[in-house]
Amino acid sequence: MNNDHLQLFVRVASTQNISLAGSELGLSPPVASMHLNKLEESLGVKLIHRTTRKVSLTEEGREFLPHAEEVLSAVDRAKASVGAGSFTPRGTIRVTAPSSFGRMHIVPALKGFVSEYPHLKVDLRQSDNIVDMVEGGFDIAIRNAALNDSSLVARKLASDTRIICASPDYIKQFGEPKTPQELQQHSCINLIGIEHWEFESDDGIQRIKPNSTIRIDNGESTRDACVDGAGITISSIWCCDKELREGKLVQVLKDYKLVNNSAIWAVYPSSRLIAPKVRAFIDYFVKRFGDTPYWERS
Template structure:
């Protein structure tokens, strides 16, 4: 069984991200790819892809059409594997996104294990603190650290993410340690864009802190460095500042309070009738790696 050749070409264009890359994969010129794509759009009577000089962007109908076609192709591959008795081994491109600090500290040092185990997978690993649209960015799997996951995504919970209030000893010496949640209002607080308000718990007690950060930044790594250099108080995950707390480079403040426990570490991917074997393999790899860490 095979799809219309222009359908398969459309999937190649989306998955590869450009007309030239799709042409190389199919052995035809970019001009021919463009001509066939235009022919498909004319036949369907709908624009599937916005073409710009920098990138391709799926239209809403194009995104739905690609998801349907990708599911059909994956189903065909699974059916063939069942008939032949051959397991569909992980292979092909795999695009993964992770938060900057978490990816650098806890995944990148172990990626060689995944690469060695699955040499047929062409891994692309991106770091970003933004919650990017997986379909628009053509991301197969993303790591999210959040209290909840959007319903359109499949979420695999990998672990919790304890967060504590901390500051450099020098900051505490100069400004004193806050004694109550209310007294945090007298201190410089540090948070990346989107990380406020802080929702804190102390047993059954709950508190919300919503203040502007002393420094505006979109980077959690900048927040960590500002805390280490004595600029203010931050709410940081133990996976991020555990070693600094152990060494004394940071100290906890208001130690009875922590970030709410509903925040978890998740591997997420778009909802689809079938899941790429490479995605399943990477989720398993993440479970092994995080089981070895301190969270």
């Protein structure tokens, strides 16, 4: 197989136009068609349906596409290892992210990302479950949990500061706790999987088991229930900064810092050479979030 033929095929898959894809690579329409024919002949399968109006991938073409992208990515990584040539991140980058963080902070940035990298496509899957990256075929996973897999590499994207908060209406009706111990006298909204709230103190770590009248498996829903006055909760600032600014939530127990070892990480399979598309994605979001992420700036 010829790498130039693979590159053309990937661009045709993206543009669904042989003439346009060929033009991007400096090829006339007849030459572009000839290259695609040669690729199909070398594989012994038809990759593209051609009509007078448009082109589309065959089932075999759709199956072949991610492999073609990976071959081109491997060539770029090999060139990068010896500082040879210049290359542009391309292909499809497959990302998995937590539902709330993905919706609030990844999705709004995708327009800018694909504008900066027009040869890249993004396949984003949002789930609060920890997925198997290899089995799922993902290039990057956005996580806020500690890394416990030696086959993966983690790059910190942003801090994940968490606070205790309540709505003004709840405080007006039930009062504001002054110490962590007083939380046990209040209704609390808890994220499923977090059984204790831990606070730093001069006497060490204080572990409080909140009176969880409501338990939810989603951070945004937990926050919304708190805004509604259903109880006191823990929330990441990236999730509740808008409600704090608008006065729908207020921070309580400010003098008691939560024990928090979490951060927002970009996780990817361990490799001596990082794929250009993975590097582009990580660098873009590191720059976007900054040393102090925008949701923590006053």
